[in-house]
Amino acid sequence: MSKTVELLGAQADYYLAHECKTIDKSLIYAPGPDAIDRIWLDSDRNPQTLNSIAALYDHGRLAGTGYVSILPVDQGIEHSAGASFAPNPVYFDPENIVKLAIEGGCNAVASTYGVLGAVARKYAHKIPFVVKINHNELLTYPNTYDQVMFGTIKEAWDMGAVAVGATIYFGSEESRRQIVDVAKAFAYAHELGMATILWCYLRNNGFKKDGTDYHAAADLTGQANHLGVTIQADIVKQKLPTNNGGFKAIKFGRTSDKVYTELSSDHPIDLCRYQVANGYMGRVGLINSGGESHGAGDLQEAVITAVVNKRAGGMGLISGRKAFQKPMNEGVKLLNAIQDVYLDPSITLA
Structure with missing residues (x-):
C-alpha cells in the first residue's frame, strides 16, 4: 500500500477511483516532462521566459515531471507577521523560509521583496525565487480588499528571480485597477524573461448568500482563472473549489446551465x-x-488537495501555512507527502 493510499484511508476509492465524465481528459493539456515543447513552444513567450519556466519545472524532487511544489510565504504581509509566525517564530528569519523550501524539495520559494532580497546573494542560485510583487496589508483601518505594488519588476529581476507572482482580488471594488497594474507588470516581467504566476482570488461580501460562501465556487473561481490567463499568467493559483453555483445564487453575471x-x-x-x-x-x-493549518489533519488535507489537483489536470500545489507553522522536520514531511502524489505514476488523470 502506498503512503498516499494509507493517508487517504477510507476515502481512497472516492478520490483515486473516480472517473471524470464531465470534461473528458482527452481535451486536457496535462502536465508532463515535455510540457514546454508541447504547450509553450508555439506561444509568444520569449526564449528567456521559456528558460525561466523550465527553471521552475526542473528543480527539487519534482524536477523533470512537469509538476511543481512551491512554498509560498507572503503571509507576514497578507495575514500579519504575528498571526503567521507566532506558531513557529523561527520563520521571522527569511533564511529559514528558504531553507524549508530547499529541505522540502520544492521547485521554488515564493515570498516578498524583503524576504527574498534579504538572502538573495546566498540562495538565488540554489532555488528558484518567485517574488510576490503586490500585497494587501492589515494596518489600514478599516481593511479593504485591495492589492498594491510593493516594488518594481526590475528589482525582482536584479535579485535573481525566475518568476514574479501577483494577486488580483476579482470582484472587489478595486479589481479593475489591479487587473491593469498586474497586466502591465506581467508584460514587463515577460520582456525581461521572467515567468508569471497569478493568485486569482475572489473578494466581495456579496459572494456570500443565504449563509453559503461562494468565494471558492467552481463557476466563480473558474471565471477568475479565465481572467487571469487572459492577462498572460503562465501559472494560475486558485483555491480548491468547495461548491458550485455562485452565479446562480448571487444572480449576477452570465453563465449556462451546462456548467x-x-x-x-x-x-x-x-x-x-x-x-x-x-x-x-x-x-x-x-x-x-x-489553505490554512488545522493542526493534526493537515497532512491528510494536503494529500487530498494534491490528488484532486493532479487527477483534475492541475500542475501542482502551493502550500505554505500547513508547512511553516510546524517544526521544520514536520514541514518537510508534509511537503514531501504532497510531492509523492505527483511522483506516483498510479495516480492518473481522471
Missing part, C-alpha cells in the same frame, strides 16, 4: 477540472493552494 449539468458535478475532481478548463484546458497550469 452545472454537463461540465461539472459535485465531485471535487470534477469541480477542479472545470477550473483547469478555464485555464485554456490546462495550457496554463493550475496550482491549488494548501
Whole structure:
C-alpha cells in the first residue's frame, strides 16, 4: 500500500477511483516532462521566459515531471507577521523560509521583496525565487480588499528571480485597477524573461448568500482563472473549489446551465477540472493552494488537495501555512507527502 493510499484511508476509492465524465481528459493539456515543447513552444513567450519556466519545472524532487511544489510565504504581509509566525517564530528569519523550501524539495520559494532580497546573494542560485510583487496589508483601518505594488519588476529581476507572482482580488471594488497594474507588470516581467504566476482570488461580501460562501465556487473561481490567463499568467493559483453555483445564487453575471449539468458535478475532481478548463484546458497550469493549518489533519488535507489537483489536470500545489507553522522536520514531511502524489505514476488523470 502506498503512503498516499494509507493517508487517504477510507476515502481512497472516492478520490483515486473516480472517473471524470464531465470534461473528458482527452481535451486536457496535462502536465508532463515535455510540457514546454508541447504547450509553450508555439506561444509568444520569449526564449528567456521559456528558460525561466523550465527553471521552475526542473528543480527539487519534482524536477523533470512537469509538476511543481512551491512554498509560498507572503503571509507576514497578507495575514500579519504575528498571526503567521507566532506558531513557529523561527520563520521571522527569511533564511529559514528558504531553507524549508530547499529541505522540502520544492521547485521554488515564493515570498516578498524583503524576504527574498534579504538572502538573495546566498540562495538565488540554489532555488528558484518567485517574488510576490503586490500585497494587501492589515494596518489600514478599516481593511479593504485591495492589492498594491510593493516594488518594481526590475528589482525582482536584479535579485535573481525566475518568476514574479501577483494577486488580483476579482470582484472587489478595486479589481479593475489591479487587473491593469498586474497586466502591465506581467508584460514587463515577460520582456525581461521572467515567468508569471497569478493568485486569482475572489473578494466581495456579496459572494456570500443565504449563509453559503461562494468565494471558492467552481463557476466563480473558474471565471477568475479565465481572467487571469487572459492577462498572460503562465501559472494560475486558485483555491480548491468547495461548491458550485455562485452565479446562480448571487444572480449576477452570465453563465449556462451546462456548467452545472454537463461540465461539472459535485465531485471535487470534477469541480477542479472545470477550473483547469478555464485555464485554456490546462495550457496554463493550475496550482491549488494548501489553505490554512488545522493542526493534526493537515497532512491528510494536503494529500487530498494534491490528488484532486493532479487527477483534475492541475500542475501542482502551493502550500505554505500547513508547512511553516510546524517544526521544520514536520514541514518537510508534509511537503514531501504532497510531492509523492505527483511522483506516483498510479495516480492518473481522471
